[in-house]
Amino acid sequence: MAKVAKPSAESAATGTSRRWAMVVDLDRCTGCQACVVACHAENNIPIVGEEQAGYGRWMHWIIIQRYWEGEYPNVKARFMPVMCQQCTQAPCEPVCPVFATYHSPEGLNAQIYNRCIGTRYCGNACPYKVRTFNWFRPEFPEPLPEQLNPDVSVRSRGIIEKCTFCVQRIRRAELDAAATGLTLADGEIQPACVQTCPPSALFFGDLNDPDSRVSQLARSHRSFRLLEDLGTGPAVIYLKGGETNV
């Protein structure tokens, strides 16, 4: 069952009691990597090149982990998209000496880039290994800087970064809704990965709204969360894949 966070004093002040959450349906996921490239494009994520990628210094905010089960010929490959789990009790938050990691009223683990001094404590504390570090100054040979999304800052060397649930899209939708006086409809906000996912394996919405699509899916008998016993309370809910036997 979805753990419903109580609205904090802060969230009451900002007039919001949302808990943004994502549902990953592993039965639909095909492992196609469309979300990975969409995330790079939306969030100005640097490319590190062959050598650094070989050292494991790639900077994807979302990765498709691939697990093998069994041996040839009865071998299975399972795909698991993993991005920041936006934990309710986030292990990355208390370890930051400069308060660069921060828990937003809407439950997001935010990273304040210009506070970050690059201790990488948060990256070490994260049990999901979803935080990436800028070992080098990102390079965008001309005219590739034209591709950069003006809504997202370009991080410099020495900074930790990670998935934000495309907070810039959330903010824009909220501001537009506030300006027009309309309420946000469920599914109106789509992070880049959710928007592009060809088999519609990803869903995004407010877990505090019991009628939202993510709340409905979170109540599925197939739902589970990664490393649930750590008590981190992830806001990413996975739905188990299946197998049809004939």
Next chain:
Amino acid sequence: MAHRVSRRGFLKIAAGASVVAGLSPTVRRVALEPFVRPPEEELPGRATWYASTCRQCPAGCGVIVRVINGRARKIEGNPSHPLNRGKLCARGQAGLQVLYNPDRLQNAVRQTGGRGSRRFEPVQWAEATDQLASALKGVGGKARVGFLGGSVPTHLRLLVTRFLEALGSPGPVLFDLHSVLEGGAEAHALADRWFGSADKPIYDIGHAEVIFSFGANFLETWLSPVSQSYDYGTMRQGQSGGRGFLVQFEPRLSMTAASADQWIPVPPGTEGLVALGLGRIIVEENLGRVGSHREHAQLYRDVSVGAVAEASGLSVDRLQKLARAFADADRSVALPGGYLSGFTNASQSMDAVMALNVIMRRLGREGGVFLPHTIPAEAFINPDLPSPFRDFEKLIQKMRDGQVDVLMVHGANPVYELPRWAGFADALTNVPLVVSFSPFINETAAQADLILPDHTYLEGWGFEVCSPGGDRPVVSSQQPAVRPLYDTRSTADVLLKLASSLGGAVSQALPWPDEVAYLEEASAQLLGSSIGVFDARTPAGFWSRWRQLGGWWSTKPIRQEPVARGLPQGPLQVPAASFAGQPNLFPFTLLPYESIALSDGRGADQHWLQETPDPMTTACWNTWVELNPATAAQLGVTDDDIVRVVSTHNALEAPVVVFPGIRPDVVAIPTGQGHQDYGRFAAGRGSNVMDLIAPVVEREAAVLAWGGTRVRVEAVHRSTKLARLESLDGKGRETLR
């Protein structure tokens, strides 16, 4: 003596003056004129979206491009487009890097140091087109003009065909590696044999209950992967009747096979035979709820299930179970995939698969096989299909014999895509003038005399008749999302310019002043159609809706029921595939597969795609050799060890990926790397698997049997570090609780 003004006095005067100025009735308001004017629709900081068409593969998905201050910033799927329904694949998402590629050609160039020298000199457009026009005027016979196209957008294909027809020259030869690997020409031939249709069949994956895929990697690169992936999602979780049953028959666990419920690694080239065996069991045991199979008995007269079992390595019992699963379902469909087209028995294999759909009466049924409804306007009838390899061979022969004076190349890169024995690069030396329209210096453009760079797709106009178009007729329109970055020119405009300077029949056949005038006229043909999703009172109104929505399609799904023109004459047979190389010298079959990120190599210049991990191996930035763990152990190699893969024609070296999902007698290598040119992100990286392919050509349909090469693998006792997402410590077998 100066009159000194005290501070108090000054303030008094100033206050008085400002009051007077404030009362002044003639305050002029003059707008400031900036030196650079932004586009009219632009508001600083606000995004404008333009609908267009993705050109990263020939599927023709609709896109919307987010433009801020005149610059394209993000590409998304067009949510109202019936093909991709708001979704895009990794390649589609990376389209910005085609536009903003740092190694694009910025103007027309002439190669001055001789072909292959890669010394280019800028040339004025007028001068370049004049050179081409005078060359076309001076050819010694109209048959001496050649046009080689790759994945050319439909509108340009139609224009080129008209142009060549009016010139009296043979039609364009369309050939590119992607359509070879997806079996494009073979899929058309199949539809023609069975249904007399020029269009590829559509398989209704979204509503199928049981899918038997014979080498169809429909979630990766085959036909229309985004549309098919969407339907796959529906099949798994969107239907009320359960999660579907997908069986994949192919020697390597592709990403599609990984999503299947059963992966059945049959020996390469026996996939069609398995389909034949399943059909025989269905007919023999009268399975399914479709009435009598008596009329089909003739088809399977010569099939022995025992022989099929022996050749495929599947037990008769397993074949029977599979046949029952297929026949007992209400909505089953069999897909003849691109891998089948890589063997000498391609057409017979694909026939055997299609026969399963026919005997189970899956034609025109929900979750079965359909044909697309034609676009109800003459301007969109698309006569040019991917050319069979035979046509391309003929062109090469003509070039070699010095019978081609001018060769124009658009969207094709055969110097890279074909093995050297095909002789394209050598034949090119006998052509006096080679003109490329590539926006990049690729391997073929490096052998051209003149490069007249086309716009990239986010800067250009056009349309694509989507084939397959999902569940309805779709024309996807393309329009510039941004102004051209450089001094490039649309190839359609170059052709129209050529036509007017050549005069006579050619200028009559291509009377339009420019590309946009042609597109406007073509789109107007759909005005007043009763099935369209929109209509307008005037052609101008229609043209504006056409651009706004990103094309034209029908409101409701419309598909055609295929009518089998009569079953194939005589009993079905699938002969054994031929392979190049003695099994004792070359013990492995080479399986070249299309990379999901780099496609047939055209994505290698985009570093987002280079760093995208391959879904199955998680490797990137390089070429690798996939070996079964038993094979690797036998050769004494492991992950990251370099091996030499030798075919009868060539050899390459690449690091090993120990891959549990491949037959021990098969070696798989992805396509896409091994470029000599094509910009900083592509050049000098990895090896090109197509170099290994031996000349095995199916005689009847003259299809390049790219799957029929046998190789041997030698350890070279060196190793490297292959960049990959996963750590080798756990071999991908760690468990997340």
